Amino acid sequence: xxxxxxxxxxxxxxxxxxxxxxxxxxxxxxxxxxxxxxxxxxxxxxxxxxxxxxxxxxxxxxxxxxxxxxxxxxxxxxxxxxxxxxxxxxxxxxxxxxxxxxxxxxxxxxxxxxxxxxxxxxxxxxxxxxxxxxxxxxxxxxxxxxxxxxxxxxxxxxxxxxxxxxxxxxxxxxxxxxxxxxxxxxxxxxxxxxxxxxxxxxxxxxxxxxxxxxxxxxxxxxxxxxxxxxxxxxxxxxxxxxxxxxxxxxxxxxxxxxxxxxxxxxxxxxxxxxxxxxxxxxxxxxxxxxxxxxxxxxxxxxxxxxxxxxxxxxxxxxxxxxxxxxxxxxxxxx
Amino acid sequence: xxxxxxxxxxxxxxxxxxxxxxxxxxxxxxxxxxxxxxxxxxxxxxxxxxxxxxxxxxxxxxxxxxxxxxxxxxxxxxxxxxxxxxxxxxxxxxxxxxxxxxxxxxxxxxxxxxxxxxxxxxxxxxxxxxxxxxxxxxxxxxxxxxxxxxxxxxxxxxxxxxxxxxxxxxxxxxxxxxxxxxxxxxxxxxxxxxxxxxxxxxxxxxxxxxxxxxxxxxxxxxxxxxxxxxxxxxxxxxxxxxxxxxxxxxxxxxxxxxxxxxxxxxxxxxxxxxxxxxxxxxxxxxxxxxxxxxxxxxxxxxxxxxxxxxxxxxxxxxxxxxxxxxxxxxxxxxxxxxxxxxxxxxxxxxxxxxxxxxxxxxxxxxxxxxxxxxxxxxxxxxxxxxxxxxxxxxxxxxxxxxxxxxxxxxxxxxxxxxxxxxxxxxxxxxxxxxxxxxxxx
Numbered sequence: 001x002x003x004x005x006x007x008x009x010x011x012x013x014x015x016x017x018x019x020x021x022x023x024x025x026x027x028x029x030x031x032x033x034x035x036x037x038x039x040x041x042x043x044x045x046x047x048x049x050x051x052x053x054x055x056x057x058x059x060x061x062x063x064x065x066x067x068x069x070x071x072x073x074x075x076x077x078x079x080x081x082x083x084x085x086x087x088x089x090x091x092x093x094x095x096x097x098x099x100x101x102x103x104x105x106x107x108x109x110x111x112x113x114x115x116x117x118x119x120x121x122x123x124x125x126x127x128x129x130x131x132x133x134x135x136x137x138x139x140x141x142x143x144x145x146x147x148x149x150x151x152x153x154x155x156x157x158x159x160x161x162x163x164x165x166x167x168x169x170x171x172x173x174x175x176x177x178x179x180x181x182x183x184x185x186x187x188x189x190x191x192x193x194x195x196x197x198x199x200x201x202x203x204x205x206x207x208x209x210x211x212x213x214x215x216x217x218x219x220x221x222x223x224x225x226x227x228x229x230x231x232x233x234x235x236x237x238x239x240x241x242x243x244x245x246x247x248x249x250x251x252x253x254x255x256x257x258x259x260x261x262x263x264x265x266x267x268x269x270x271x272x273x274x275x276x277x278x279x280x281x282x283x284x285x286x287x288x289x290x291x292x293x294x295x296x297x298x299x300x301x302x303x304x305x306x307x308x309x310x311x312x313x314x315x316x317x318x319x320x321x322x323x324x325x326x327x328x329x330x331x332x333x334x
Numbered sequence: 335x336x337x338x339x340x341x342x343x344x345x346x347x348x349x350x351x352x353x354x355x356x357x358x359x360x361x362x363x364x365x366x367x368x369x370x371x372x373x374x375x376x377x378x379x380x381x382x383x384x385x386x387x388x389x390x391x392x393x394x395x396x397x398x399x400x401x402x403x404x405x406x407x408x409x410x411x412x413x414x415x416x417x418x419x420x421x422x423x424x425x426x427x428x429x430x431x432x433x434x435x436x437x438x439x440x441x442x443x444x445x446x447x448x449x450x451x452x453x454x455x456x457x458x459x460x461x462x463x464x465x466x467x468x469x470x471x472x473x474x475x476x477x478x479x480x481x482x483x484x485x486x487x488x489x490x491x492x493x494x495x496x497x498x499x500x501x502x503x504x505x506x507x508x509x510x511x512x513x514x515x516x517x518x519x520x521x522x523x524x525x526x527x528x529x530x531x532x533x534x535x536x537x538x539x540x541x542x543x544x545x546x547x548x549x550x551x552x553x554x555x556x557x558x559x560x561x562x563x564x565x566x567x568x569x570x571x572x573x574x575x576x577x578x579x580x581x582x583x584x585x586x587x588x589x590x591x592x593x594x595x596x597x598x599x600x601x602x603x604x605x606x607x608x609x610x611x612x613x614x615x616x617x618x619x620x621x622x623x624x625x626x627x628x629x630x631x632x633x634x635x636x637x638x639x640x641x642x643x644x645x646x647x648x649x650x651x652x653x654x655x656x657x658x659x660x661x662x663x664x665x666x667x668x669x670x671x672x673x674x675x676x677x678x679x680x681x682x683x684x685x686x687x688x689x690x691x692x693x694x695x696x697x698x699x700x701x702x703x704x705x706x707x708x709x710x711x712x713x714x715x716x717x718x719x720x721x722x723x724x725x726x727x728x729x730x731x732x733x734x735x736x737x738x739x740x741x742x743x744x745x746x747x748x749x750x751x752x753x754x755x756x757x758x759x760x761x762x763x764x765x766x767x768x769x770x771x772x773x774x775x
Binding site: 079080081082083084085086088168169172173174175176192194275277278279280281282285286296299300301302303 | 441442444471525526527546549550551579580581582583585586589590726727729730732733734736737739740741743744746763764766767768769770
């Protein structure tokens with residue numbers, strides 16, 4: 001998911017080779033009315049644009065087509081022909097009924113509120129910690145930084161489900177190492193209890209995404225011109241001051257990006273609660289988060305029409321939330 | 335190979351079905367589409383990575399009429415996904431699919447075909463529970479499948495240490511829990527995510543969550559049987575006589591089971607292997623007993639359910655499938671299913687008398703008395719109920735039952751409230767699916 005967004009981002013920002021700004025104006029310098037439809041510049045532009053074809057094809061096949069199919073699915077309703085349900089099913093056009101039902105579905109919006117509150121804590125926490133790590137790495141020697149970079153990125157390479165399993169064993173009050181660890185300080189911590197489940201999942205989320213976010217911010221820090229640091233040092237600025245007043249403003253655009261990715265990921269929270277459900281079933285119900293409810297509707301209840309309608313609503317919410325945050329954070333960018 | 339074929343012939347099994355099949359392929363008089371020369375080829379889908387293929391190979395060698403191809407699927411879920419896709423596409427539909435959901439679900443979705451004719455032809459190979467499990471509304475939509483009868487294993491050392499009698503009824507079971515509690519011992523474990531203990535006990539108590547009345551379903555999650563089962567668990571929960579360890583944290587679970595702090599558990603034959611590996615301290619302390627009964631039961635009954643394999647709509651060779659299924663009841667087939675690494679066989683719970691094989695499924699050095707344990711396992715199989723109708727929308731309501739069970743086990747609501755909530759969910763789901771139903775008074 002995040003990879004896709006990134007691709008999109010890169011493509012949108014990179015100028016297409018062969019079509020420099022002003023290219024059109026220059027081709028217009030030939031005598032009026034005799035501009036050939038297909039001159040070498042157009043050809044070059046097309047050639048350049050064609051480089052985006054692999055991306056566009058993948059994007060169409062794996063994003064646009066499924067979205068179209070989902071939209072189609074969401075305006076129908078499937079019902080049994082009655083009786084015991086052994087006689088097959090009929091599909092009928094339902095218009096916006098599924099969306100109307102989704103907009104007033106209490107459990108769906110409760111789940112939405114739940115992940116929203118969770119995001120309010122987890123997203124800033126991830127950004128602040130990642131930024132701190134990136135600044136520390138930036139201050140370290142290059143060789144040392146390279147080693148830490150890999151180590152910090154490791155959790156991101158672990159598939160989410162595997163990471164969750166690993167942490168469930170760490171959290172285990174019976175065989176895990178964490179409970180005895182906290183006992184040393186006289187604390188009785190049960191990571192499986194209902195009251196701790198958000199902390200348990202939040203810690204897991206931060207652990208999983210820290211490395212990736214840090215890497216993007218670290219990359220951005222590398223592109224800050226070093227002359228500025230030198231000038232600042234000559235003016236007597238401390239390292240802390242340089243970090244806060246020069247480095248952080250410089251990576252602002254990257255912070256916006258990582259925050260957005262983090263918000264999108266958090267609103268779609270799925271695999272962690274799904275696994276933690278076994279541990280605290282009295283807290284994590286089958287419709288705990290919007291994504292879990294969509295999964296339940298599609299593959300358990302078997303109501304694919306309603307599930308796709310809910311997916312569309314979730315996508316809209318994520319889109320709107322991203323747009324608002326983008327505007328909000330990006331407002332004062334120089 | 336000759337010898338095995340001879341043995342197969344002398345066993346005299348599967349003759350009925352194969353006669354029909356041979357007639358079909360040799361005379362060409364029947365309407366079967368594969369009446370040309372050569373064997374009928376069928377495809378089987380399942381997720382038995384250990385022995386699925388070798389069983390099929392043995393079958394192919396044992397006879398020349400049917401050629402089976404085993405298509406290994408990654409998992410239960412993968413089987414369902416791929417199967418749904420094949421049905422949707424209308425091509426590449428296999429002839430036999432391992433049961434990935436309860437049989438009624440397969441019928442409601444229009445996936446399983448009616449194979450009453452085939453199954454009735456060889457009904458005498460199977461036990462009653464296996465035949466009962468293969469039916470929906472009086473017709474066979476599934477292949478006879480063994481339900482693994484539940485029995486009761488106790489940590490005899492713990493029981494002896496605190497001088498507690500092994501319970502034979504569920505009331506005694508609760509009493510034993512009360513006696514063990516002061517010693518810091520739980521009578522059993524109820525995992526919050528797994529309501530199957532409740533389903534089993536309800537089945538044993540004669541509960542009928544779904545019944546068919548003419549053209550509609552009668553839904554009843556609060557009948558006498560269910561409430562009797564719920565009452566047993568409610569006492570255990572209220573008096574804190576059980577633990578709630580999750581299966582997700584398996585190392586912790588096994589460690590606790592092995593610690594002597596959990597006195598007993600109901601189980602089935604295939605769990606024993608895992609227990610043998612996980613129980614290092616308590617090995618040899620365990621004994622097997624019949625599952626406790628309800629005091630008012632007329633005759634002993636054993637809970638046990640299964641999800642039978644089925645023949646999909648669109649398969650044109652149900653006779654060949656039946657021939658293969660019948661062959662699975664032979665000693666040769668059981669032997670073919672022996673795991674090369676562990677040496678374990680699959681216990682053929684679908685056949686009339688699985689007793690000759692029971693010794694093979696008893697783990698070594700686990701039970702204090704292995705012979706007695708074997709007898710209990712066979713006895714459990716003799717009285718297994720097999721059928722527990724789960725209705726047309728099991729996939730939809732099972733997660734709801736999980737949610738409600740989890741809350742009840744944590745003491746947030748009572749089990750009766752939980753079952754009422756599940757019943758309401760079932761009703762509203764059937765309503766939205768357009769299936770006729772009535773909720774019993």
